[in-house]
Amino acid sequence: MPKIVDHEARRARLVEAVWSLTVRGGIEQVSLRKVAEEAGVSMGQIQHYYSSMQALIRDALDRxxxxxxxxxxxxxxxxxxxxxxxxxxxxxxxxxxxxxxxxxxxxxxxxxxxxxxxxxxxxxxxxxxxxxxxxxxxxxxxxxxxxxxxxxxxxxxxxxxxxxxxxxxxxxxxxxxxxxxxxxxxxxxxxxxxxxx
Amino acid sequence: MPKIVDHEARRARLVEAVWSLTVRGGIEQVSLRKVAEEAGVSMGQIQHYYSSMQALIRDALDRxxxxxxxxxxxxxxxxxxxxxxxxxxxxxxxxxxxxxxxxxxxxxxxxxxxxxxxxxxxxxxxxxxxxxxxxxxxxxxxxxxxxxxxxxxxxxxxxxxxxxxxxxxxxxxxxxxxxxxxxxxxxxxxxxxxxxx
DNA sequence: CGGTTTACCATGCACTTGCACTGTAAACGC
DNA sequence: GCGTTTACAGTGCAAGTGCATGGTAAACCG
Missing domain, CATH: 1.10.357.10 (Tetracycline Repressor, domain 2)
Structure with missing residues (x-):
């Protein structure tokens, strides 16, 4: 096992970034790179927690x-x-x-x-x-x-x-x-x- | 003056294509090329009637x-x-x-x-x-x-x-x-x- | 006839996109 | 120590994007 991290917190952070980007500039502004930047992480982290962009947005709506x-x-x-x-x-x-x-x-x-x-x-x-x-x-x-x-x-x-x-x-x-x-x-x-x- | 065409009919056709594409696959599927194909025209025609993609979608909503x-x-x-x-x-x-x-x-x-x-x-x-x-x-x-x-x-x-x-x-x-x-x-x-x- | 204006078509370009892939550091069991 | 698993970071790429540009055909005026 590697670094112990709070998965829930990570996802919540990413979803929060999606919300912000969407409210600010519309959902068409939401991209892997933009979310990564907004959340202050790399694209890799997003890919690690969500299998696709669709999955991220779905979770964002769910939350x-x-x-x-x-x-x-x-x-x-x-x-x-x-x-x-x-x-x-x-x-x-x-x-x-x-x-x-x-x-x-x-x-x-x-x-x-x-x-x-x-x-x-x-x-x-x-x-x-x-x-x-x-x-x-x-x-x-x-x-x-x-x-x-x-x-x-x-x-x-x-x-x-x-x-x-x-x-x-x-x-x-x-x-x-x-x-x-x-x-x-x-x-x-x-x-x-x-x-x- | 060149070919006399019905501007209104042209725009209506393009907007109709936008509606169809959107209802079928979501507004994120609406692109210059897709609209052109759906309407059976070239991208050039769309550009001729609308100054930008935004303008097209705006008109589509308006109509x-x-x-x-x-x-x-x-x-x-x-x-x-x-x-x-x-x-x-x-x-x-x-x-x-x-x-x-x-x-x-x-x-x-x-x-x-x-x-x-x-x-x-x-x-x-x-x-x-x-x-x-x-x-x-x-x-x-x-x-x-x-x-x-x-x-x-x-x-x-x-x-x-x-x-x-x-x-x-x-x-x-x-x-x-x-x-x-x-x-x-x-x-x-x-x-x-x-x-x- | 030429000239001008309109109505396009076709291509090229710079840019962005999601995602696959590779590399690597950390934490644990043994 | 070593191997394995997790948690990322970074890069590369094929596909798609809107739009600028250049060309062409048609219709009218003179």
Missing amino acids: ATRAVNATIENAVAAADTTSPEAVLRACLYALISPAQESTRLMRFALAAAGRAVSDPTMAKALAPADDDLLTLTAGLIAAAREERGSEPRGEERTDADICWSLATSLGVDVALGYRTPEAAEHLLDHHVEQILR | ATRAVNATIENAVAAADTTSPEAVLRACLYALISPAQESTRLMRFALAAAGRAVSDPTMAKALAPADDDLLTLTAGLIAAAREERGSEPRGEERTDADICWSLATSLGVDVALGYRTPEAAEHLLDHHVEQILR
């Missing part, structure tokens, strides 16, 4: 979506309130947050989404809200409606699906600068209000 | 968005009904239509959207629903609510904005195969129902 999901989970965990409505708003806001890291991730994900058009492997990583998240959100909506005294209607899962679809769309708009985070928040608020009424 | 808008307008015009609700649904459905041409356009637009991350010129062509469309849609919503006997509430513009945001998001999902057109339609229906209640 980006996982990071976004983590943001959502953090928002849920950090909501120091028992009000389901507050928690619901908090986790939806995660996608339109003005936080720089969020914007970075959304931008990269959008740039990589172009690849998903022709690469099914990439498309997988970008799928809409998964079952667990939908179930969680539907639960929040039901609880929030109950909290407000609205009568239940058993369509919470559909409502949840729409919520995430809308939040994603607004998140992209914010990332591309079409809307301010405040404007997006206003729209989301309006919709949530509608849902819970 | 794609205009084509999508035309689809929406057609849907409005084709709705042989006076019911504003029916017209509203019809034009929203334009974005999630299962029609092959629609899917092609959406796919290309998504692939090109990746470029918008770093190219502001591209970003312009992809902006959310413009003022005119929003005004039109808000009018439809107000009329549909009146038709149903719901009381007006003066938030129709916000409602319209949300509608298009949601429809766009669903359109992307359909184009990438995450949802069937029917599933997307169901969600849209549910939302419109909510809006008009």
Whole structure:
């Protein structure tokens, strides 16, 4: 065995470089040499950890979506309130947050989404809200409606699906600068209000 | 003056080739030579009509968005009904239509959207629903609510904005195969129902 | 007829690309 | 000590890239 290194840290470093390059100049700027330079390593190291450029970008997208999901989970965990409505708003806001890291991730994900058009492997990583998240959100909506005294209607899962679809769309708009985070928040608020009424 | 040619037709042909190549193999497959081959012309012709590769792709995106808008307008015009609700649904459905041409356009637009991350010129062509469309849609919503006997509430513009945001998001999902057109339609229906209640 | 303008085609060039390959230093078992 | 495995660095190469350039054929004006 040779030098003991932290593989995870190495990969994270390389992926970080891919994110930066992409956000700065578009995904077409991402090349072996550029990533190597950005990460301050040699091309050889990249080849050592990834079998191809495709594999690198795939992993970068994978980690980006996982990071976004983590943001959502953090928002849920950090909501120091028992009000389901507050928690619901908090986790939806995660996608339109003005936080720089969020914007970075959304931008990269959008740039990589172009690849998903022709690469099914990439498309997988970008799928809409998964079952667990939908179930969680539907639960929040039901609880929030109950909290407000609205009568239940058993369509919470559909409502949840729409919520995430809308939040994603607004998140992209914010990332591309079409809307301010405040404007997006206003729209989301309006919709949530509608849902819970 | 030399051979009289239809410039518009030439450009349309080249852009069509760009769309095809992109949808088939991703935008990274789009090169001068490939486009030339796909269109059955020489690289020289492309250079004659576009000052650079960037210009070609920009025009391709421009024409794609205009084509999508035309689809929406057609849907409005084709709705042989006076019911504003029916017209509203019809034009929203334009974005999630299962029609092959629609899917092609959406796919290309998504692939090109990746470029918008770093190219502001591209970003312009992809902006959310413009003022005119929003005004039109808000009018439809107000009329549909009146038709149903719901009381007006003066938030129709916000409602319209949300509608298009949601429809766009669903359109992307359909184009990438995450949802069937029917599933997307169901969600849209549910939302419109909510809006008009 | 010549001259000018347009509409290309074909080629050449400088540059970048991903990847294969070779070399080498470090850490361990024996 | 030696051999093996891992973790890279460095280089070379074939393929592809956008674009500049030079040439040519057609259509019109005079």
